[in-house]
Amino acid sequence: MATTAAPAGGSRNGAGPEWGGFEENIQGGGSAVIDMENMDDTSGSSFEDMGELHQRLREEEVDADAAAAEEEDGEFLGMKGFKGQLSRQVADQMWQAGKRQASRAFSLYANIDILRPYFDVEPAQVRSRLLESMIPIKMVNFPQKIAGELYGPLMLVFTLVAILLHGMKTSDTIIREGTLMGTAIGTCFGYWLGVSSFIYFLAYLCNAQITMLQTLALLGYGLFGHCIVLFVTYNIHLHALFYLFWLLVGGLSTLRMVAVLVSRTVGPTQRLLLCGTLAALHMLFLLYLHFAYHKVVEGILDTLEGPNIPPMQRVPREIPAVLPAARLSAVVLNATTKAVAVTLHSH
């Protein structure tokens, strides 16, 4: 007795009332660009099949809709309508196939879900790891745990870039080929990625139990010490303070990394090689960052001490994009001897 009204386009509602909830969640329309975006909307790899479900449902709707529209047209136009319908169907199928292939390729190559487990951290964890990176642990008989995450190291590298930019501008650095931003980004990322790979290669030679991800994480967290030192010394221009911080803070973070590596390596020669290389590179990098980008302070000391000090000649330094090692040592020597000379003069 109770009959329900049957709509004529019944096949159009291929997604019945029970799937209606999905349609409200689908954003945007039916164009290809936004389709890709909807596939991106899946926020976890477990939801990828949901995204495919949406895709399939929408394709079914579009198919059913196209079929229904063609049926209506075909009725009116007869034979001509049939041919047009056929060509339209063929074109439609080709388009669907192409779109499916493109979206499959897109989801294969642009799949950032590969990196997702490395970003699975909480703020409290990041904070505790930052603090632990400054505390060397004495226990070296037992392989120490290294957190394999990439969020902390990546953020520290970006912070270092920001601090370098701040320091470069306050120091009137002149850069010939290349730009300030490019140099800063290139230096920091180059150090992080390059030295991590080099240490991983050495660890492979020395038979240490460490993976590439762990060297990336270890070195990344080691940059926390660099950030602190540079942040302080770019604002307080005192060489003695810089050396103190270099030894203390830089030394602490180096000791921590060395302790972790020692706990994972067997044999004295291997330990010496690996840890010596890492310590040297780490400390020298901090030295390089300070001196290559930091103004020498004779001018300030000059104004503080008064007229009896002979005026220092400050030559505008041209720093090419890559500072060769010889120039670096000359610059460092210059800076230290000048600072020493000024302090001696003042006494």
Place this chain on the structure above:
Amino acid sequence: MAEAAESPGDPATASPKPLFAGLSDISISQDIPVEGEITIPMRSRIREFDSSTLNESVHNTIMRDLKAVGKKFMHVLYPRKSNTLLRDWDLWGPLILCVTLALMLQQGSADNEKDGGPQFAEVFVIIWFGAVTITLNSKLLGGNISFFQSLCVLGYCILPLTVAMLVCRLVLLADSGPINFMVRLFVVIVMFAWSVIASTAFLADSQPPNRKALAVYPVFLFYFVISWMILTFTPK
């Protein structure tokens, strides 16, 4: 006309009925075909767009897009928790702002002496790659915001910094000195805070609640770098 036939013995009528329960008892005669278009609203809207936007005049299209961009600018200047930026995202606004900022920050021709200023391409690349990096980061942290929505929000929230750039340019027309610098510093800091707050208001809801700080920190760094470029800009 549909005739309604009640069935007295229907068990549904005995118990207290929900609102439209009586409708199930209506029977419809076979003479009257029941037909019509059951359209899903989204699809019909798209059909409308397809036919109408192609035929309208260029003036109409431009004005409509400009109005949409202007409306989003208002949302950025008075940030409330709304999702207008998220729902109808577009990248026109960020493009306009980025080009404006890059043009104003350009240092002119490269001299031999002071070649340290940012060039147009540099600013452009920094803004877009910075926004892409932040988007990837927030997606990897488990946020459920789409790629282009995030780009849209980050681009639109550069508006306060562009205003700061304009103000700094005007202030630099006066003679330079420490007061000049303090004024510019104050303006840039205020606009930087405004940008960060605006983008947080839009982006924070898309993150899991305990990881908001992790997603906001790179936004802070991004706007810090842009503010630094604005503050240290000195015309030749």
